Amino acid sequence: MWTPYDPAALDVTNKMAPPWTDGHLLGTDQLGRDVVAQLMAGALNSLLVAVLSTAGAVVLGVALGLTAAGGGRFWSDTLTRATDVAIALPGILVALVLATFFGPSNTTAIVAIVVWFVPGAARIVIGPARQVLAREFVEAAMAYGRSRSFVLFRHVLPNLGPLIIVMASMMFAGAILTEAALSYLGLGAQRPTPSWGRLLFESQSVIGQAPSLVVFPGVCIMLAVLGFNLLGDGLRSRLDPRHAREVVV
Incomplete structure (x- = not known):
């Protein structure tokens, strides 16, 4: 509905068309599929995997870190x-x-990223949580008689909010970069689902004939990773008072 063409539609009579050909803004690949449509659908797939894996890793990692900091x-x-x-x-x-046990898929990529990031x-949460636990x-x-679990989630967790936001x-x-790497290795999304990493893998065989097929997904991955890293730096500068003072000085 939101892509200019069906990302999976084949047009072998118009394969490997250069950019700006017959209404294809960035051309077509070796099977005649529209490159823009595949990049847009690949963005949706990469963001979906990144959101689910990051959410799972943050929830499990924070819970494990609080348990380690507040346990005996x-x-x-x-x-x-x-x-x-x-x-x-x-990872x-x-x-x-x-992938050997469950087969390559988005689910496998999500689980692998969660296991890798947790x-x-x-480890990031344990140290700051212990510092908060030592406060008056x-x-x-x-x-006052509050249980340790109540103290961890009522008093410690809110004080770790800025750290968790930046970490996420x-x-x-x-997660975006890891999903692209896993898809490139054949462990992530499988056709007909487009993925930036999968597009890189499929384009390497025709890099001499159509180098743009490698450049476009690579640029998408680079911009996405760069953008969220800059967002993390900006959030750290905004939410961490100590870092903010250092920047001002």
Whole structure:
């Protein structure tokens, strides 16, 4: 409905048309599919995967980080060491294992990105959460008889809001790049669903004949990742008072 052509429609008589040919703004690929339509549909797919994987990683990572920061010494040390070990695992290897068991798909890419990002999110949250737990108003709430879980979600979590927002924006950029990499390796979206990474993979065989087919999805990935990284930097400058003072000075 919102693309100029059906992204999956084939027109072999008009394949590999250059830009600005017969109403195709960026031309067609090796099977005659409109490049603009595929880029637009690929953007929707990449954003969907990035939103779901980032949301899952943030929720699970923050919950794990709060548990590690507010638990007893045994649980805190165990979860902290577990996140360190998980961070050392290569995410591509995790994706390959998942694809072997469940097959390549968007679901596999989402699960792989979540598994990859959760340990890092938890590790980011643990330190600041412990700092908040050491503050006087938290000790007063504990002395008042509040449970530790209530203190974590009522007092600690709101104070981590700016950190979580910045972390989520940075993870969103990483999720877009990771989804493109997984799709390029054949572990993400499969045809007929377009994906920026899949477009790169399919275009590499004709790069000598039509280099624009590689350039356009690459530029889309670069701009999306750059945009969300800049958004994360802007949010950090706006929401973190210490960083804001440093910038002013």
